Amino acid sequence: MAVSHLPRTSGRLAIIAGAGALPHHVAEAARRQGEDPFIIALSREADADWSGFDHATLAIGDFAAISKAFAAEGIDRVVLSGAVRRRPDWRDIRPTLKTLAKVPSVLRTLVSGGDDAVLRMAMDLIEASGARVIGAHEVVPGLLADIGPIGEHTSTDDDLRDIEAGIAAANALGTLDVGQGAVAIGGRVVALEGAEGTDAMLARVAELKADGRVSSRRRGVLVKLCKPQQDERADLPSIGPSTVAGAEAAGLAGIAVEAGRALVLERPAVIETANRSGLFVLGIERNARERPR
Amino acid sequence: MAVSHLPRTSGRLAIIAGAGALPHHVAEAARRQGEDPFIIALSREADADWSGFDHATLAIGDFAAISKAFAAEGIDRVVLSGAVRRRPDWRDIRPTLKTLAKVPSVLRTLVSGGDDAVLRMAMDLIEASGARVIGAHEVVPGLLADIGPIGEHTSTDDDLRDIEAGIAAANALGTLDVGQGAVAIGGRVVALEGAEGTDAMLARVAELKADGRVSSRRRGVLVKLCKPQQDERADLPSIGPSTVAGAEAAGLAGIAVEAGRALVLERPAVIETANRSGLFVLGIERNARERPR
Incomplete structure (x- = not known):
């Protein structure tokens, strides 16, 4: 896979941060690339110290609040980074009506999906709110293993x-x-x-x-x-x-x-x-x- | 698979016993079927108390001694039972010249085989010495799960x-x-x-x-x-x-x-x-x- 460094856009980069060292590493590297990342630290997951970054702590299933943060910060690109150890239960999910209409499979996925299905659903929900989901390696050059x-x-x-x-x-x-x-x-x-x-x-x-x-x-x-x-x-x-x-x-x-x-x-x-x-x-x-x- | 109870033969039944409760269970059940099983307890594996049975403790790789015991006891059927946690290393294997000639793949199997390959090799070595390997469920009726x-x-x-x-x-x-x-x-x-x-x-x-x-x-x-x-x-x-x-x-x-x-x-x-x-x-x-x- 060719790794192309994305052209700078007018919008801001968001990093939805789960557990582990990866999200902070990605945020620092993004800053070195001239980005000013906004961090959405997932409650009960994110464990890094985010005091050096603009950030908000939100629940993983709270897509309504996440969408609102995207609009308020002018987010146009989103990186999902870090582990999500606790899979959201359907009781925790608060999709907006707009995203739910676009992603009718959301409940079925939460009930029976594997990790991939849940991730795809999360990405669909984010993209339904207007931002683009990109890979961490598209923001941070040199992150992918070479042969x-x-x-x-x-x-x-x-x-x-x-x-x-x-x-x-x-x-x-x-x-x-x-x-x-x-x-x-x-x-x-x-x-x-x-x-x-x-x-x-x-x-x-x-x-x-x-x-x-x-x-x-x-x-x-x-x-x-x-x-x-x-x-x-x-x-x-x-x-x-x-x-x-x-x-x-x-x-x-x-x-x-x-x-x-x-x-x-x-x-x-x-x-x-x-x-x-x-x-x-x-x-x-x-x-x-x-x-x- | 049809489970047929084997006809009584003139020879004696041996149970090669690894770890866990299964071998003792099989031995007791075999005795209830009128067998007089001879137990070969594998050293470093077998953990049951075999004092109530005729038994010998032998190393898993010591096929020379195992063959000798088969001949001395008139063994014609062998059940392999119980876990073998420690796979034999090639340095521990003492095949007889006779069995080795019949099973030329022995060294290759020990170097690279999965559990199945090692088991098949062990069964081939045993059968090369004249006894037949049978399943525990062929000695103990009712051991297999039904639908x-x-x-x-x-x-x-x-x-x-x-x-x-x-x-x-x-x-x-x-x-x-x-x-x-x-x-x-x-x-x-x-x-x-x-x-x-x-x-x-x-x-x-x-x-x-x-x-x-x-x-x-x-x-x-x-x-x-x-x-x-x-x-x-x-x-x-x-x-x-x-x-x-x-x-x-x-x-x-x-x-x-x-x-x-x-x-x-x-x-x-x-x-x-x-x-x-x-x-x-x-x-x-x-x-x-x-x-x-």
Whole structure:
């Protein structure tokens, strides 16, 4: 996917911020690009200190208040960033009549949708109110993983077998809209990421090795892929320095992420952590049968 | 699959016993069928008290000693039962020259095989020494799940959506030889079973609900299926009273297992626990689109 830096527009950029380090990172990077981002921190999710930015704290389902903030601040572009751990319940959703008329599937989606369906619904609701939803990587250049090694270490032929096993599992999970990550050790997938997230999955792998239920003689690889059908404007898989630290604690040899469809947060710290711990971090193509260089 | 009770033979039955309650249960049931089973308790795996049975404790990879025991005891049928948590490393394997000649793929399998490949290899090695490998359900009648409810509660239409989501995920995992279980809540798969096992996955779901990362307003279903390509003589998915207790602790509505290809251990206790906690336990067909009755 080509990453084009968007032309400056007359309107203001909003960042709807969930949990984790990503939203603050995106906001700071956007400021360095000359933007003056307005932050909508999601209550019960956003955990960064937003005192240095214009911001409002709103409930995730309160589209009426979010639309009002968009109008008051002249928002024309919106980035969704960070994790939303608590899925909105239909009782929490306050759509406007205008957005609800445009998005009749909203209730059905909230009742039965996977993460992708909920995200698409949120994006439809936002766009129904007039702003455009764009990806964080369209605001912050250099956020996407490139193909090849990130850092000084690279994978061995043994790791390649784990990468392939992890790709097969992550693809199957992604097609089912279940998750994005898997850990393979010795060519065998030992852990699959569900709602618990990558950090918890890596902690589980560390426990499995400590218990002897997975051989600690073999290292293994974390693979994170974008779901095949995923809207790239939201919820791209991401890794950061804590992911590298979790992989090191699990005794893994490295991390493989989908080039062009995964975010590398705090890249200098990722590289520094990976180099120090001897782990590789590799951008891969989903269907690559050749070893990336 | 038709379950035929095997005709009595002149030889003795051996049970190669891994971890958990299943092997002892099978041994006692076999004795009730008039067998005098000889137990090979796997060192570092078997955790039951085998003092009431003729038994030997041997290392999982020590096929030379296992073959010798077969010959000394006149073993003609072997049941593999219980979990093998620690996969044998190639350094632990001591095949005989005779078995190794018949099973040239042994080293390759140990290096790269999934659970199924390792099991098939173990069965090939055993059969190369002259005994026949049979399923636990061929010795113990009534061990397989039947189709329909086991216990007094049954599933609702809401549960059916979770069952279908769980079947799709468990099928995908099984095809990849990764695992047999998944938990779906509100139509969405939230946890997938890897090397950690069902009990640990259920504990994770309980945590996800306690954290609010998964809504605790919806209940959910545990689905366990046999892997599509699985040899039914070994490692059929199983549930027991502790599975029901774990599902109850995770706030689930019930458990669905594959009829004819999953074991229900201690069935009276499973029924009693399920009835008391209000959970359904249901035997399902893998591809059933109709609601089982």
